[in-house]
Amino acid sequence: MATVSNGIRHLPDYLDRPAQERLVEAIRTIVTGAPLYVPEMPGTGKPMSVRMTNCGSLGWVTDKDRGYRYQSFHPATGKPWPAMPQELIDLWERLADYPKPPEACLVNFYSDDARMGLHQDRDETDLAAPVLSISLGNSCLFRVGGLNRKDPTRSFRLASGDIVVLGGERRLAFHGVDRIYPKTSTLLKNGGRINLTLRRVNV
Ligand code: SIN
Numbered sequence: 001m002a003t004v005s006n007g008i009r010h011l012p013d014y015l016d017r018p019a020q021e022r023l024v025e026a027i028r029t030i031v032t033g034a035p036l037y038v039p040e041m042p043g044t045g046k047p048m049s050v051r052m053t054n055c056g057s058l059g060w061v062t063d064k065d066r067g068y069r070y071q072s073f074h075p076a077t078g079k080p081w082p083a084m085p086q087e088l089i090d091l092w093e094r095l096a097d098y099p100k101p102p103e104a105c106l107v108n109f110y111s112d113d114a115r116m117g118l119h120q121d122r123d124e125t126d127l128a129a130p131v132l133s134i135s136l137g138n139s140c141l142f143r144v145g146g147l148n149r150k151d152p153t154r155s156f157r158l159a160s161g162d163i164v165v166l167g168g169e170r171r172l173a174f175h176g177v178d179r180i181y182p183k184t185s186t187l188l189k190n191g192g193r194i195n196l197t198l199r200r201v202n203v
């Protein structure tokens with residue numbers, strides 16, 4: 001295990017290939033019931049390049065009019081989010097060092113030309129719980145900074161099976177994905193990258 005800085009842990013290659021394949025299968029089932037949709041930036045309505053869905057009792061969503069929030073149902077279908085797979089709950093129990101289970105798993109799908117700008121995960125009430133992030137498919141260049149947008153940042157690659165835990169004093173660290181490296185994994189038949197983030201929302 002590598003500690004990138006206080007409160008940020010990078011666990012390279014944490015999930016072996018069979019575990020990665022099981023997760024991809026679970027995500028396929030989730031996406032069948034809760035299709036990926038295009039999120040919009042609050043205010044401008046500008047579409048994000050990443051497509052999203054969720055599983056768990058809550059899901060993180062954003063659109064032009066109502067902005068960033070958690071809600072219990074899919075914004076397009078109106079149906080409750082699919083249940084969180086047991087493997088994800090188990091991973092949280094092993095790595096989060098937090099007594100309550102995760103409520104939300106945000107599923108981000110990056111095509112090879114998608115990216116995610118520098119941001120904080122701060123829509124949760126419970127900031128004592130970490131955010132646990134799982135990478136599947138093509139590698140990406142992940143950037144992480146400090147608690148202020150202008151703080152210096154560091155970049156490192158996340159490969160399929162890697163886990164990152166953002167917690168402690170870096171729970172609110174700015175982070176983002178600068179680019180995806182095409183053809184760096186054979187896990188996803190059509191390329192791209194999936195990122196799963198497990199979150200505890202309510203205290
Ligand atoms: C996120 O911050 O929601 C995604 C991070 C990632 O894709 O690794």
Ligand code: FE2
Pocket residue numbers: 119120121175
């Ligand atoms: Fe984030």
